[in-house]
Amino acid sequence: MPEAHSPASSLETSAVQTRKSRSARHLRIAIFGFGTVGSSVARILVESKPRGLELTHVFNRGVARKRVDWAPASVVWSEDADAVLASDVDVVVELVGGLDPAGTWARRALEAGKSFVTANKKLIAYHGVELERLAAAKGGHLKYGAAVAGGIPVIPGLEQGMAGDRIERIEGILNGTCNFILSKMEEGAEYASMLAEAQAKGYAEADPTEDVGGFDARAKLAILMRLALRVQIDPEEIVPRPITTITPVDFSYARDLGCTIRQVSRAEQAEGRLAATVGPMLVALRSPLAWSQGMENMVIATGHYGGDVVFSGHGAGGHPTAVAVVSDLLALAHGSQRVEIPSSPARVGAEFEVPHYIRFLVRDRPGIVAAITTELAKEQINIRAIVQRAGFPADALPFVVTVEPCKTSALQRALTPIRTMDCMLVEPLDLQMLE
Amino acid sequence: MPEAHSPASSLETSAVQTRKSRSARHLRIAIFGFGTVGSSVARILVESKPRGLELTHVFNRGVARKRVDWAPASVVWSEDADAVLASDVDVVVELVGGLDPAGTWARRALEAGKSFVTANKKLIAYHGVELERLAAAKGGHLKYGAAVAGGIPVIPGLEQGMAGDRIERIEGILNGTCNFILSKMEEGAEYASMLAEAQAKGYAEADPTEDVGGFDARAKLAILMRLALRVQIDPEEIVPRPITTITPVDFSYARDLGCTIRQVSRAEQAEGRLAATVGPMLVALRSPLAWSQGMENMVIATGHYGGDVVFSGHGAGGHPTAVAVVSDLLALAHGSQRVEIPSSPARVGAEFEVPHYIRFLVRDRPGIVAAITTELAKEQINIRAIVQRAGFPADALPFVVTVEPCKTSALQRALTPIRTMDCMLVEPLDLQMLE
Numbered sequence: 001m002p003e004a005h006s007p008a009s010s011l012e013t014s015a016v017q018t019r020k021s022r023s024a025r026h027l028r029i030a031i032f033g034f035g036t037v038g039s040s041v042a043r044i045l046v047e048s049k050p051r052g053l054e055l056t057h058v059f060n061r062g063v064a065r066k067r068v069d070w071a072p073a074s075v076v077w078s079e080d081a082d083a084v085l086a087s088d089v090d091v092v093v094e095l096v097g098g099l100d101p102a103g104t105w106a107r108r109a110l111e112a113g114k115s116f117v118t119a120n121k122k123l124i125a126y127h128g129v130e131l132e133r134l135a136a137a138k139g140g141h142l143k144y145g146a147a148v149a150g151g152i153p154v155i156p157g158l159e160q161g162m163a164g165d166r167i168e169r170i171e172g173i174l175n176g177t178c179n180f181i182l183s184k185m186e187e188g189a190e191y192a193s194m195l196a197e198a199q200a201k202g203y204a205e206a207d208p209t210e211d212v213g214g215f216d217a218r219a220k221l222a223i224l225m226r227l228a229l230r231v232q233i234d235p236e237e238i239v240p241r242p243i244t245t246i247t248p249v250d251f252s253y254a255r256d257l258g259c260t261i262r263q264v265s266r267a268e269q270a271e272g273r274l275a276a277t278v279g280p281m282l283v284a285l286r287s288p289l290a291w292s293q294g295m296e297n298m299v300i301a302t303g304h305y306g307g308d309v310v311f312s313g314h315g316a317g318g319h320p321t322a323v324a325v326v327s328d329l330l331a332l333a334h335g336s337q338r339v340e341i342p343s344s345p346a347r348v349g350a351e352f353e354v355p356h357y358i359r360f361l362v363r364d365r366p367g368i369v370a371a372i373t374t375e376l377a378k379e380q381i382n383i384r385a386i387v388q389r390a391g392f393p394a395d396a397l398p399f400v401v402t403v404e405p406c407k408t409s410a411l412q413r414a415l416t417p418i419r420t421m422d423c424m425l426v427e428p429l430d431l432q433m434l435e
Numbered sequence: 436m437p438e439a440h441s442p443a444s445s446l447e448t449s450a451v452q453t454r455k456s457r458s459a460r461h462l463r464i465a466i467f468g469f470g471t472v473g474s475s476v477a478r479i480l481v482e483s484k485p486r487g488l489e490l491t492h493v494f495n496r497g498v499a500r501k502r503v504d505w506a507p508a509s510v511v512w513s514e515d516a517d518a519v520l521a522s523d524v525d526v527v528v529e530l531v532g533g534l535d536p537a538g539t540w541a542r543r544a545l546e547a548g549k550s551f552v553t554a555n556k557k558l559i560a561y562h563g564v565e566l567e568r569l570a571a572a573k574g575g576h577l578k579y580g581a582a583v584a585g586g587i588p589v590i591p592g593l594e595q596g597m598a599g600d601r602i603e604r605i606e607g608i609l610n611g612t613c614n615f616i617l618s619k620m621e622e623g624a625e626y627a628s629m630l631a632e633a634q635a636k637g638y639a640e641a642d643p644t645e646d647v648g649g650f651d652a653r654a655k656l657a658i659l660m661r662l663a664l665r666v667q668i669d670p671e672e673i674v675p676r677p678i679t680t681i682t683p684v685d686f687s688y689a690r691d692l693g694c695t696i697r698q699v700s701r702a703e704q705a706e707g708r709l710a711a712t713v714g715p716m717l718v719a720l721r722s723p724l725a726w727s728q729g730m731e732n733m734v735i736a737t738g739h740y741g742g743d744v745v746f747s748g749h750g751a752g753g754h755p756t757a758v759a760v761v762s763d764l765l766a767l768a769h770g771s772q773r774v775e776i777p778s779s780p781a782r783v784g785a786e787f788e789v790p791h792y793i794r795f796l797v798r799d800r801p802g803i804v805a806a807i808t809t810e811l812a813k814e815q816i817n818i819r820a821i822v823q824r825a826g827f828p829a830d831a832l833p834f835v836v837t838v839e840p841c842k843t844s845a846l847q848r849a850l851t852p853i854r855t856m857d858c859m860l861v862e863p864l865d866l867q868m869l870e
């Protein structure tokens with residue numbers, strides 16, 4: 001590859017340079033998918049002119065309507081993916097999402113020795129290991145800094161800055177849509193109207209299952225687990241819990257307990273046991289996880305040596321995600337090798353040992369608390385508090401039991417007979433409490 | 436260099452590996468300075484056995500008393516810096532601090548084509564550009580991930596994950612000692628007793644000027660400015676303000692305003708104007724800067740495209756700092772090139788446009804507020820609020836004026852005649868308010 005001969009640019013002022021790059025390569029770049037993120041990547045490449053990065057191709061179905069007047073005339077606009085993949089581009093930037101055809105493009109690009117940069121969490125969660133092997137075998141690179149927490153540099157942080165630690169736990173707010181809905185519910189809004197607002201703002205899809213069901217966050221957690229906990233897992237082994245079961249009364253009770261509710265993705269490795277879960281949880285108002293408002297994302301990595309490190313910022317959106325993509329492209333142009341973090345295949349369970357919040361909705365009658373606490377006692381689960389606000393009707397009475405740290409499995413065993421008690425109007429809601 | 440043939444280790448489980456590293460080199464490492472951080476680096480190298488990293492030499496004055504029984508017998512313990520620099524080590528890890536002799540060691544190591552890894556913020560703030568040029572010329576590398584915010588991967592975050600953005604502002608809590616003292620004062624403690632406690636705990640030196648005067652934070656800010664704002668500055672051009680002028684009454688007034696007080700380092704680049712400052716400031720209780728408690732550090736980088744990214748964690752201490760050092764060593768072993776962030780020499784001013792908190796301590800008499808507000812009005816500075824709590828004696832009355840965003844220089848002009856008013860018992864305290 002020739003050295004870059006770029007014009008003076010805003011990323012590279014015309015004043016005296018510190019020194020010439022030792023390794024900046026000139027890269028010809030194809031963007032696959034010219035939606036919000038794709039056009040934002042193009043915009044940064046055109047405006048900032050980072051040295052060594054040249055946008056040469058854009059692929060999109062029906063590309064004519066995507067064409068923009070601010071892109072260089074030299075850019076080839078195409079709806080023929082095969083032709084672009086067969087061209088002389090050095091890097092394919094995939095921003096379409098989903099397993100197919102993104103996976104096919106990735107394999108073809110890497111097979112041809114090109115590099116592949118993507119924001120596709122699903123592709124990386126399910127096929128990242130295979131694609132990295134392919135990249136290594138063919139001399140290209142796979143980069144996916146935008147796949148988790150968009151503009152927050154958590155992947156380089158883990159790969160570079162925390163590589164020297166042994167990370168024991170990872171917790172995150174990884175889905176902006178859920179965080180938007182839950183942080184609005186914290187202020188008193190209803191789930192359905194906030195989902196509708198998120199859809200109207202383009203934060204949530206018409207079918208919101210990927211987001212609110214926890215599947216999007218699960219894919220991101222699987223990626224973080226590989227980098228942080230160094231395990232290769234099958235994402236399907238994590239069973240996410242939806243946020244749809246959360247009601248306004250849970251936020252009132254949470255507040256009484258000094259907490260709020262967030263969709264949290266967490267995984268930990270302790271004493272050879274690997275556990276991961278995604279779902280709504282109670283988080284202390286004073287904890288970093290409660291700081292995240294709206295579409296913000298957050299990741300907390302707990303190192304054996306370095307303790308907690310918190311990363312937070314805008315997890316999604318065109319510009320923040322595009323910054324992560326362009327940063328990956330710059331790393332390729334500068335020949336930046338990532339620190340190889342070895343990882344091994346592992347099975348993942350769901351066994352944690354934490355306090356829990358359990359909310360019941362019952363038709364009131366004498367003996368309910370006695371019956372519930374008896375079942376908990378059989379599993380050696382200690383009650384921490386029983387909380388019941390005044391003012392609810394006796395025929396639909398919500399109340400809460402919190403318990404001291406106990407194994408997830410023990411709680412589930414205790415809840416089995418409780419679920420079928422005739423006074424229960426809905427399934428009891430059990431949430432992990434993070435302190 | 437030969438490929439590493441390391442034994443099975445905890446960082447590299449014995450199970451199936453994803454793939455072999457393409458570039459892991461075997462590095463012989465000398466640690467200069469075997470204090471808290473140095474012994475923690477050695478501990479991680481010995482315990483975790485990261486592939487490719489071998490501790491071969493330790494240099495310390497009076498090294499005999501430093502010797503530990505858990506290090507490999509092959510380690511050479513030396514009090515002859517010249518001999519270690521002349522040896523076949525590949526990397527010198529400098530953890531002594533200060534400009535000399537650390538600078539001499541750095542030049543000699545780099546001159547010989549070795550790499551140099553350091554936690555020395557002062558050396559990097561004053562001589563980083565020169566040392567990077569030398570490293571580039573001789574084929575070695577300079578790494579200083581531990582120099583700012585210890586265990587928080589803010590340097591790789593800026594270099595790798597945010598390289599694609601244009602960062603416009605950087606704010607940070609960069610000195611753990613000041614944060615410890617101020618967050619304790621927030622809870623009601625007195626400055627002097629908290630300084631004594633910080634000294635007793637080993638957080639602060641016998642002469643605390645570097646910390647409480649803002650000089651330590653200034654060096655770190657200068658380093659962040661190079662990476663984030665891409666400017667090479669003379670750190671001496673930033674005039675830090677000490678935290679010693681803060682009194683308990685300032686915390687009460689701050690709380691009335693929904694704020695607390697932290698030592699903040701901040702720099703911004705707007706409309707071709709570069710400004711930087713270090714000192715105590717009012718920060719909104721709801722803002723990330725107020726989250727930092729005790730010895731924690733935090734950095735907030737504001738990107739033109741990606742918005743705010745927050746990094747937080749343990750900024751100092753043996754283990755967190757050591758993690759950053761070992762991560763740098765791993766990056767060297769893996770041939771990781773940093774993304775070259777070009778930077779240019781620049782002059783730095785102190786002109787911000789923000790709201791201010793001004794606390795006066797006066798011998799009360801009629802007309803003081805009128806006189807102060809008249810001077811402010813002459814500079815077109817708008818009053819936001821005048822706050823005076825009941826219960827203070829008239830002969831030593833503290834009260835506060837807050838003003839709408841105004842230029843630092845205008846406020847200083849207005850304060851000049853106010854300072855000499857006969858009712859003033861102490862210098863008025865003006866603090867930036869960050870919202």
